[in-house]
Amino acid sequence: MPAAIDLAQKLSLFTEHWTPKVVADFNGHDVMVVKVKGEFNWHSHPDTDDFFLVLNGRLTIRLRDAQGAESAVILGPGELYVVPKGVEHCPVAEEETHLVIIEPAGTPNTGDPATAVVKTRL
Amino acid sequence: MPAAIDLAQKLSLFTEHWTPKVVADFNGHDVMVVKVKGEFNWHSHPDTDDFFLVLNGRLTIRLRDAQGAESAVILGPGELYVVPKGVEHCPVAEEETHLVIIEPAGTPNTGDPATAVVKTRL
Numbered sequence: 386m387p388a389a390i391d392l393a394q395k396l397s398l399f400t401e402h403w404t405p406k407v408v409a410d411f412n413g414h415d416v417m418v419v420k421v422k423g424e425f426n427w428h429s430h431p432d433t434d435d436f437f438l439v440l441n442g443r444l445t446i447r448l449r450d451a452q453g454a455e456s457a458v459i460l461g462p463g464e465l466y467v468v469p470k471g472v473e474h475c476p477v478a479e480e481e482t483h484l485v486i487i488e489p490a491g492t493p494n495t496g497d498p499a500t501a502v503v504k505t506r507l
Numbered sequence: 508m509p510a511a512i513d514l515a516q517k518l519s520l521f522t523e524h525w526t527p528k529v530v531a532d533f534n535g536h537d538v539m540v541v542k543v544k545g546e547f548n549w550h551s552h553p554d555t556d557d558f559f560l561v562l563n564g565r566l567t568i569r570l571r572d573a574q575g576a577e578s579a580v581i582l583g584p585g586e587l588y589v590v591p592k593g594v595e596h597c598p599v600a601e602e603e604t605h606l607v608i609i610e611p612a613g614t615p616n617t618g619d620p621a622t623a624v625v626k627t628r629l
Contacts, residue, residue, distance in 0.1 A: 387578055389580050389587070389588055391585065392586065409589045411609065412556050434533050457509075459511060463515050463562070464511040465530075487533065
């Protein structure tokens with residue numbers, strides 16, 4: 386039987402940070418939930434946009450343009466942002482923050498397969 | 508300056524039902540918000556999965572398999588479902604329900620370009 390995917394229930398199944406869990410497939414993309422806290426690394430994805438939706442908490446996405454100029458987007462609950470393909474970014478969360486992220490299946494979360502976490506499925 | 512997309516604020520800008528509004532672009536897809544109430548039509552999308560996330564309210568997605576057998580998924584707030592490519596479905600909402608939906612840009616919402624609404628951008 387098809388079943389709804391309850392994002393809060395999925396998020397209750399783990400505690401670790403920066404380890405996206407796949408909860409659905411969509412057109413070759415992984416739909417994931419993730420808990421984040423602290424600062425991630427600066428990275429970019431040369432081949433894909435990066436979708437962030439905050440469920441609770443607060444996420445700052447630091448951005449750096451091709452000329453090296455920095456800006457930032459601050460997301461609260463119910464807010465989303467798509468980092469365009471190729472744009473350098475660094476997610477930061479002062480408090481634990483819960484997100485939905487969407488990326489093509491197999492995209493390294495750090496931008497580098499050598500340092501990326503393996504995305505498990507819930 | 509890049510800015511967060513506040514889904515509730517976007518939803519406050521219109522009142523009509525079944526008219527998706529594009530709020531972001533993601534890898535050739537439209538990220539949309541939509542208000543729904545009542546029953547839509549049975550349709551399918553031969554070339555794309557169909558992403559539904561409920562923000563508030565309650566959505567029933569009736570589903571019909573290739574043998575004609577019916578089932579349904581019921582989504583409350585914070586729940587999502589992806590209707591696989593080619594699967595016949597009919598969304599129904601007894602009360603006004605607010606959704607995020609994601610489809611490739613240009614996908615007819617009814618499954619048929621002749622009856623589809625034009626998706627405007629907010």
